Amino acid sequence: MLRFWLKALRRPALDLTLTTHPGLVTRIIERPGRQLDDAALAALVEQLRSVAGRTLGSGALTYGVFSGERERLSQTIVTLITEKESGRPIAFNALAQMGVTLNGEPQEVTHLGLVMVDPDARGRGLSGVLYGLTVLVLFIRGGLRPRWISNVTQVPGVVGMVCQTFSDIYPSPDAGARQSFAHLTLARQIMRDHRHVFGVGGEAGFDEGRSVITDAYTGGSDDLKKSFDAATQHREPRYNAFCASELDYGRGDDLLQIGRMDLAAARRYLLGQLPRASLPGLLGAGVFLLLQRLVLPVLYWLDDGRRFGLLRPRPSKQTS
Incomplete structure (x- = not known):
């Protein structure tokens, strides 16, 4: 049973789906370049390009998530809003995690990234979710420690x-x-x-x-x-x-x-700014993330059969 909970809590990256607005679904997927196979990654990039095409009307962006490069997408957190019934993507934000050094210590800065909303979906209060929800989820997962952000x-x-x-x-x-x-x-x-x-x-x-x-x-x-x-x-x-x-x-x-x-x-x-409809899902995700942050070290300590960092497994008894 202990190993079951360890496996459940040791998720390598976020992949959350929340209902944030009536009839809409918001998916937060961290480092899709590492999590998704080729077909799923290509489908995600196509969804992002679809929103960008309808937003810009003409022209094409070639940097970041639009390149489709797995390495670039391995440093990105995508927040994608789709219509629940049709599955049509209508808005997204592509956040990036940037490694920096501050006061001699390594830090991560979360870049708020590119936000795009389909012109037909504007005026529905999506910007608040796109700019803040994912950073809030990362803040909760980080044990409520202050987190640097940037925006261009x-x-x-x-x-x-x-x-x-x-x-x-x-x-x-x-x-x-x-x-x-x-x-x-x-x-x-x-x-x-x-x-x-x-x-x-x-x-x-x-x-x-x-x-x-x-x-x-x-x-x-x-x-x-x-x-x-x-x-x-x-x-x-x-x-x-x-x-x-x-x-x-x-x-x-x-x-x-x-x-x-x-x-x-x-x-x-x-x-x-947070839509009321998203509170139940966010509360459940927040509790799980806090458990992951606060309870997981205790479970690591109790599981004496495997090595976790500096913790060594208990030597097995030799039978004669």
Whole structure:
């Protein structure tokens, strides 16, 4: 029985399916390049390309998940929303896990990635799920430890949503926003080692003090470039004014925002953005993930038949 529970709790990566809106299903799949076979991986990539095609209307993205490369998809967490009856994909977010170093210790930064919503499905409150739900699930699985996040965008609506969802965001027009040494250190490493994650070419510049990427649309993300008027505005004017003043839309600038998911951010998200329909499924998944984080070490200790890290199995008795 103990070995059964060990097998159940030792899932190598997330693959959760939740009902977040009436008639819609949200699937969170971590590192699909490692989990899925060739056919399932190809089907997932085709679903993502389908949403992108309907969203962009023309043009094609070639970076990140759209490349179909298994290695790239092994560093990605895909959140895909589909219609329950037809199975038609209508929205997705492709998050990336970026390895960095902070204060001499290895860290992971979760990049919020590319979000796309089918034009026919807009106005249904999907953005809150796409931008926050997966990070919240990772936060729970991580034992409620603060988690660094990053976001690259020129869209005022997205800038405002990130500022209002997560903690300690920079850059931001909100009172008290400042660039700490941690913000600057992470930004430098992201721009040095992880430009391919968000489709920014090597020739793009970076204004460290303002955390602005200049001439950003040259590395595979060319079709995402927008004018200020075409970019989705935020309901609070300060975010629109901030983007208009900080970014050169003719050149194609982006903000590189860095912040954290912590208890305060999780509370804001649960109370303000999470759809009520998703609470039962999230509660069940959260309990399981916390069990995985808190109970699994105890089960490892009790199972004396196998080695787990530094723990050695008990020597078997020799019979004469």
